[in-house]
Amino acid sequence: MRASVPITVNGLKSACSQCNLVELCLPFGMSDSELNRLDELVGARRKVKRQQSLYRAGDPFEAIYAIRAGSFKTDVLLEDGRDQVTGFQMTGEILGLDGISAESHTCNAIALEDSEVCVIAYDKLEQMSHEVEGLQLQFHKVMSREIVRDHGVMMLLGSMRAEERLAAFLLNMSQRFNARGFSAQEFHLRMTREEIGSYLGLKLETVSRAFSRFQDEGLISVQQKHVQLLDPTGLKRLIQHQHGAR
């Protein structure tokens, strides 16, 4: 765990300048004076309980959200009931960018655990981007990173086999936990097998079997949501040399 963040009363300013997520979040790379301006931008914080939604598809778009604590999934659903998890988000990551284009959200953002977000009113962000040099660039980078990430998921869904997908998923989670000061080898997944499956374009049974096979092969150790990567290099190798893939 990291040093704890100074606690402010819910609804008060969040003080980006004092937040330890600064290097993962929107303010990354901004100067001290810019950071101070940014404190004006982040209005309130909002708590979202496990299983509750931060926003839903169709909600009018008003703000984007920076995750301060906890984690989320985003999913889109078709009329016929099918749904697709489009991403899992961790602390410091930005939610709600999909809403800008049509001024309403196109997916649901649901908390995987009790969580808290910083609310960034979009019109204020627009305004301040005109004034604060580094903010505009940083915001563009955040959006661009989302596009690049999505391309990675397409690659995964379009051209990898089940085990490769799961290996890529685990390595990605590991790297992100690590960037947040947690162990890269051992972590606790917050999503179910079904949610992982939806994200990876697989059924939960296939995900479960792949977990078991990885364990049998000594690559990982799993117990429910608790995962240990015993041989990360082995997992990487699995992705690179396709066994005769599509």
Added chain:
Amino acid sequence: MRASVPITVNGLKSACSQCNLVELCLPFGMSDSELNRLDELVGARRKVKRQQSLYRAGDPFEAIYAIRAGSFKTDVLLEDGRDQVTGFQMTGEILGLDGISAESHTCNAIALEDSEVCVIAYDKLEQMSHEVEGLQLQFHKVMSREIVRDHGVMMLLGSMRAEERLAAFLLNMSQRFNARGFSAQEFHLRMTREEIGSYLGLKLETVSRAFSRFQDEGLISVQQKHVQLLDPTGLKRLIQHQHGAR
């Protein structure tokens, strides 16, 4: 076909204010005075011959591109040779947004036919976004739309069967041709079966078979790259009621 665009010498300004793609492209929704400022932004034009690349993964990021004529595909590739087409782009659409995040491109943009793009230097765009009210918002919307589009592709790759994917692809192409003043019922695809397959996460044989089955069922008429949608409603129905899908 639409009325032709006033021809300027290659390398001269492109004059957004006189371009008939205005309602599809970056300048959408901007005022006349803003449009005039925009003309400064678009420096040169660049021609790209069929099969040649506009940029490649790893190239330093300097500009984004608006397609003035022709069409492109973007693809990412893995070390082991596998590749994934992440999108097909038509006139008025913006290419290169992936490059902002890491200041270098992460995919290849390849012309599907002899094409021409407007080069928009990114540093100038940043600069002008500070000054021109509508430009910043419009640019954010373009990026956001790309994110939403990518989520749609994930949905397609993650939870649709082969025929549903192809139907969705055809309807999407139809709608985009239509928005550009071409027929929604009859059009000429510029990409190969293999490229369609890569985009849809299928093998070219599967794409070919799905085309044939659609033809047998009277939904479309295909001959090579020439496609006619005989029953668009039938195609839509196909997507909504999964036949027992994953």
Added chain:
DNA sequence: TTTTTTGGTTGACGTGGGTCAACGGGCGTG
């Protein structure tokens, strides 16, 4: 605590789409 519900694992079996191969027609190149 007990009960209930939800999430995860595993087995048996079926099938959609991948693989391999043959063939034919269009189109770009010379």
Added chain:
DNA sequence: CACGCCCGTTGACCCACGTCAACCAAAAAA
């Protein structure tokens, strides 16, 4: 205009993953 290559089509076969079902553990509710 003719050659050759690439592209698209189709068939036969196979396998990875989906489906269906039973069962168990963990967590939540009572």
